[in-house]
Amino acid sequence: MDFEQLVTGHKSRSCIISVEQYDDGTYGNILVVAANKLLRDDADMIFHHPFVPNSPYYYCLPKDKNFEDFMYRCACLGKPLHTYVHVEHMGLWVNMFLLPIESDKENVGYCLYSCDISPYADSEQQASxxxxxxxxxxxxxxxxxxxxxxxxxxxxxxxxxxxxxxxxxxxxxxxxxxxxxxxxxxxxxxxxxxxxxxxxxxxxxxxxxxxxxxxxxxxxxxxxxxxxxxxxxxxxxxxxxxxxxxxxxxxxxxxxxxxxxxxxxxxxxxxxxxxxxxxxxxxxxxxxxxxxxxxxxxxxxxxxxxxxxxxSIDLLTGCKNRNAMNNAVDDMVSGIIKISEPYAVVFADLNGLKRINDEKGHIAGDRLLRTASAMLSQVFYDCDVYRAGGDEFMIIAPGLTEEEFNVRLQQLTEKSVIDNDLHFAVGCCFVSNGEDIRTAMRLADERMYANKKEYYAQHPEKKYR
Structure with missing residues (x-):
C-alpha cells in the first residue's frame, strides 16, 4: 500500500502510524510511517525533528501513554476512534480521529491519524x-x-x-x-x-x-x-x-x-x-x-x-471576630449549636492599652493585642477565642470542670506577668445549672469591669486618660 499517497490528499494534519504488537497483548515500537506536509512541518518546527519515514511517533506527535493506548486500540484491535482532548504541556486542544488500516505484516498494525488543533476549547467539538x-x-x-x-x-x-x-x-x-x-x-x-x-x-x-x-x-x-x-x-x-x-x-x-x-x-x-x-x-x-x-x-x-x-476572622489578631461571636451565640440561643454543661464564659480586657498607644504608638498597641490574643489562644487552646471589639476578648470554654477552669485562669495570670505591658481584666461565669448563654455573658462582662475598676484603683498611674 502506498501510504505516502494515502496521506497526501488530507487537508488536516495526517499520518500513517504503525504499532508493533506482541502475543501477550502489549505493544512495542510505535512509528510514523508517512506524513503529509502539515504534520511534517510540525515535526520540524515544534519537535525539532526533520521528518524521516518510520521514525518514533514522538518525533512528530506529543509523547503520551494514553495516546499510545489509543493508537494500539485502533491499529491492532481494529477500533475506529475519535476524541477531543487538551494536551496540557502544549496548551492545545486536539480533535483527533484514528481509523484502522489493513495490515500485510504479521504482528504490526496500522492506522490513519488525523487531527485539528486549537489553543481554545470548542464546545461544538466537545458536544460531538x-x-x-x-x-x-x-x-x-x-x-x-x-x-x-x-x-x-x-x-x-x-x-x-x-x-x-x-x-x-x-x-x-x-x-x-x-x-x-x-x-x-x-x-x-x-x-x-x-x-x-x-x-x-x-x-x-x-x-x-x-x-x-x-x-x-x-x-x-x-x-x-x-x-x-x-x-x-x-x-x-x-x-x-x-x-x-x-x-x-x-x-x-x-x-x-x-x-x-x-x-x-x-x-x-x-x-x-x-x-x-x-x-x-x-x-x-x-x-x-x-x-x-x-x-x-x-x-x-x-x-x-x-x-x-x-x-469570621479578626485580621489583626488572627482569632475569631465579633461577627463570628454573635453568630455563635445566636446559634446557641436558637439551639442550632448544642453546648453541654458545664461550660464557662470569659471576658478578658487589656488594661492600659490606651496608655501604650499614646506613649509608644499604635504599632506597639497592635503588637500588644496580638500578644494578648496568642496568650489567650495558648491557654484556652481547645476553646473559641473571639475579639469582641477594641481591647476586649471573649472565650467560650466548654467541657471543663470548675477546677480545670480555675487552673487555666491561673496559667493566664502567670503568663501575663512575663510582659510588663500585658495585664488582663478578667470576668468569668461558670455555668452548671442551666443558665442562659446571654445571662452568662452579661455576668462575665460585669465581673470583668469590676476587676478592671479594682486594677485601676490599685494602679492609678496606668489608667487611660
Missing part, C-alpha cells in the same frame, strides 16, 4: 463526542448547577456516585489539596457495597500526603493516568513506585486518575479504583469533559470557604 459520553457529562454539569453553600457536599456525593457507576468502579473519590496544612482531604467518595478494597491502607497511610503529592508527576503533562492491566501496573511501578506500592497494598489493580485544575492551579484529584477496563475510552472521554466542570465548581467552593473564613 459519543452520545452517552455527552449525556453523562451534561447530567454532571446540571447537578453542579444546583450546588450552593448549604447542599454542596450532598451534590458532590451524588456526583461521585454517578461517576462510580459510569466507571463501574469499586471506589471513586475527589481528593482536595490543603497545602498549608500539608494534607489531602477526601472531599467526597462512593464505594461499591461488595468492594474488597482496603481503603484504609490508602487514606490512613502515614505517607498519603507525600504519595498524593506525586500524582502530578505520574500524570506527566497528560490529561490523566490510566492503569488498566498488569502491564500498566509494571509501568507505574517503574515510574512511581510509591503510588504503585500504595495501590497494591489496597488491592487496586486498575485506576484512572484525573487532576482537578482551575487557572493552572491543581485543586486536587479525582480517581476511580478497579474500574471496568473494557470501557476505558468512554470513561476517559467522560471524565476528561466532566472534570473541567467539577474543577470550576470546586474552585468556587474553595473561594466561598475562604471568604467565609475571612469574614
Amino acid at each position: 463526542l459519543a452520545a452517552d459520553t455527552a449525556t453523562n457529562a451534561l447530567e454532571i454539569s446540571l447537578k453542579l448547577g444546583r450546588a450552593n453553600k448549604e447542599n454542596i457536599r450532598q451534590v458532590f456525593n451524588e456526583i461521585i456516585e454517578d461517576i462510580r457507576r459510569i466507571c463501574s468502579a469499586e471506589h471513586c473519590s475527589i481528593i482536595l489539596s490543603e497545602l498549608e496544612e500539608r494534607k489531602y482531604i477526601n472531599f467526597c467518595e462512593a464505594t461499591f457495597n461488595g468492594s474488597a478494597l482496603c481503603l484504609s491502607d490508602i487514606y490512613d497511610a502515614a505517607d498519603f500526603y507525600d504519595v498524593a503529592d506525586t500524582f502530578d508527576s505520574a500524570i506527566g503533562g497528560s490529561s490523566c493516568v490510566i492503569i488498566k492491566d498488569e502491564n500498566d501496573m509494571k509501568w507505574l511501578d517503574s515510574n512511581n513506585p510509591a503510588l504503585h506500592s500504595l495501590l497494591s497494598k489496597a488491592k487496586v489493580n486498575s485506576v484512572v486518575l484525573f487532576p482537578l485544575k482551575h487557572n493552572d492551579e491543581i485543586l486536587g484529584y479525582l480517581w476511580a479504583l478497579n474500574f471496568k477496563t473494557e470501557d476505558t475510552v468512554k470513561i476517559k472521554e467522560t471524565l476528561e469533559l466532566s472534570t473541567n466542570f467539577i474543577a470550576s465548581e470546586i474552585a468556587n467552593y474553595k473561594l466561598m470557604k475562604q471568604l467565609e473564613f475571612l469574614s
Whole structure:
C-alpha cells in the first residue's frame, strides 16, 4: 500500500502510524510511517525533528501513554476512534480521529491519524463526542448547577456516585489539596457495597500526603493516568513506585486518575479504583469533559470557604471576630449549636492599652493585642477565642470542670506577668445549672469591669486618660 499517497490528499494534519504488537497483548515500537506536509512541518518546527519515514511517533506527535493506548486500540484491535482532548504541556486542544488500516505484516498494525488543533476549547467539538459520553457529562454539569453553600457536599456525593457507576468502579473519590496544612482531604467518595478494597491502607497511610503529592508527576503533562492491566501496573511501578506500592497494598489493580485544575492551579484529584477496563475510552472521554466542570465548581467552593473564613476572622489578631461571636451565640440561643454543661464564659480586657498607644504608638498597641490574643489562644487552646471589639476578648470554654477552669485562669495570670505591658481584666461565669448563654455573658462582662475598676484603683498611674 502506498501510504505516502494515502496521506497526501488530507487537508488536516495526517499520518500513517504503525504499532508493533506482541502475543501477550502489549505493544512495542510505535512509528510514523508517512506524513503529509502539515504534520511534517510540525515535526520540524515544534519537535525539532526533520521528518524521516518510520521514525518514533514522538518525533512528530506529543509523547503520551494514553495516546499510545489509543493508537494500539485502533491499529491492532481494529477500533475506529475519535476524541477531543487538551494536551496540557502544549496548551492545545486536539480533535483527533484514528481509523484502522489493513495490515500485510504479521504482528504490526496500522492506522490513519488525523487531527485539528486549537489553543481554545470548542464546545461544538466537545458536544460531538459519543452520545452517552455527552449525556453523562451534561447530567454532571446540571447537578453542579444546583450546588450552593448549604447542599454542596450532598451534590458532590451524588456526583461521585454517578461517576462510580459510569466507571463501574469499586471506589471513586475527589481528593482536595490543603497545602498549608500539608494534607489531602477526601472531599467526597462512593464505594461499591461488595468492594474488597482496603481503603484504609490508602487514606490512613502515614505517607498519603507525600504519595498524593506525586500524582502530578505520574500524570506527566497528560490529561490523566490510566492503569488498566498488569502491564500498566509494571509501568507505574517503574515510574512511581510509591503510588504503585500504595495501590497494591489496597488491592487496586486498575485506576484512572484525573487532576482537578482551575487557572493552572491543581485543586486536587479525582480517581476511580478497579474500574471496568473494557470501557476505558468512554470513561476517559467522560471524565476528561466532566472534570473541567467539577474543577470550576470546586474552585468556587474553595473561594466561598475562604471568604467565609475571612469574614469570621479578626485580621489583626488572627482569632475569631465579633461577627463570628454573635453568630455563635445566636446559634446557641436558637439551639442550632448544642453546648453541654458545664461550660464557662470569659471576658478578658487589656488594661492600659490606651496608655501604650499614646506613649509608644499604635504599632506597639497592635503588637500588644496580638500578644494578648496568642496568650489567650495558648491557654484556652481547645476553646473559641473571639475579639469582641477594641481591647476586649471573649472565650467560650466548654467541657471543663470548675477546677480545670480555675487552673487555666491561673496559667493566664502567670503568663501575663512575663510582659510588663500585658495585664488582663478578667470576668468569668461558670455555668452548671442551666443558665442562659446571654445571662452568662452579661455576668462575665460585669465581673470583668469590676476587676478592671479594682486594677485601676490599685494602679492609678496606668489608667487611660
